[in-house]
Amino acid sequence: MISVIIPAHQEEGYIGDCLRHVLASDPPRARDGTAQPVQVIVVANGCADATAQEARSLAGRFAQRGWPMEIVELAEGSKPRALNAGDRRAIYDIRVYMDADIWVSPGLIAGLAGVLDRPEPAYAGGRSRIRDARGWFLKRYARFWLRLPFMASGVPGCGVYAVNAAGRARWGDFPEVTADDMFVRYHFAPEESHPVPEDYVWPIAGNFAQLVRSRRRQDEGLAEIRRLLPEGAARSGPTAPSGGELLRLFLSDPVGFAVYASVALAVRTPLFSRQGRWDRGR
Structure with missing residues (x-):
């Protein structure tokens, strides 16, 4: 089971x-x-919109499925605190942590549960796809990014990741970090990380500036976790990727490589500095 x-900050719509x-x-x-139930916990944190009401409107449909x-509503906007609040209310051993703008394929949750049904510590994730890439540049970036070796053949856990009980025991509360997915992934060796062939879809940033800010945030989060x-x-x-x-990748898609490299270069300039701690960049 x-x-x-699902931590949710300003996720109306x-x-x-x-x-x-x-x-x-x-x-x-x-x-x-035998079919097993799925417990769903939405933690609306620091929301000034209708996130909680929108989630609550679907409660009857979950009840119909059993x-x-x-x-859960928290006054302060903090993803780590939302994750901890969700953990405190979780009743089953296998935990899936999911961003509130993710669309899972029908088989992903069952696939995660199946691969994590083992006594030894384990981490798992599905295959990522991208939606809402508007315009030639963002579509080319998204296609190239998904071909990076770690995205194509690793278990990155971007947007959705899961652990079993022995895996969850490797850390206590989520700390105040930007990249909770990286924090969790760093607790597992490659042989303890299990890919699931089912996919999920998440949105890319809406424009070049938002993409650069989002990418900078990812880099800062990675540096934070490494420290x-x-x-x-x-x-x-x-x-x-190695050299x-x-x-x-360059030889197979030089245009995509140039698009990806231009974003990486822009990340290292102060022109697109982030505003505040959280910038989803949709």
Whole structure:
């Protein structure tokens, strides 16, 4: 059985679609084939919009499936605190942590539950796809980014990741960090990280400036986690492509490489500085 924890900050217009995709999910199956319930916890943190109300409007549909659902409202906007609040209310051992703008495919949650049904510590994630890429530049960037070796063949956990009980025992509360997905991934070696062939969809930034700010935030989050867990970087393996891999990508798609490189260069300039701690950049 599995608990899905969804922190949601100002997600009106997004959380409903996220939850409808969860509702359309196949149920996890016990080893004897019996369908198992899914607990869903939405933690609306620091919301001044209708995030909680939008989530609550779907509570009846979850009840019809026999899937327990809870909406928790926190006054302060903090994703780590929202994750901790969700963990405190989770009733099942396998935990899925999901961003509130993710659309899961019907088989993803059941696939995560299946691969994590083991006694040893384990981490799992699905295959990422991108939606809402508007215009030639963003579409080219998204296509190239998904071809990076770690995205194409690793278990990055961007937007959705899951752990079993033994894996969750490797850390206590989520600390106040920007990149919770990297924080969790750094607790697992590659052989403990399990890809699930089912996919999920998440949105890309809406324009070049937002993309650069989002990418800078990712880089800052990675640097923060490396300072916090220096041993984790060595344990989890490299995420950046090697020189040989970059050359192969360049030769196979020089235009995409140029688009990707232009964003990486812009990240290192002060022109597109982030405003505040949180910038989703949709």
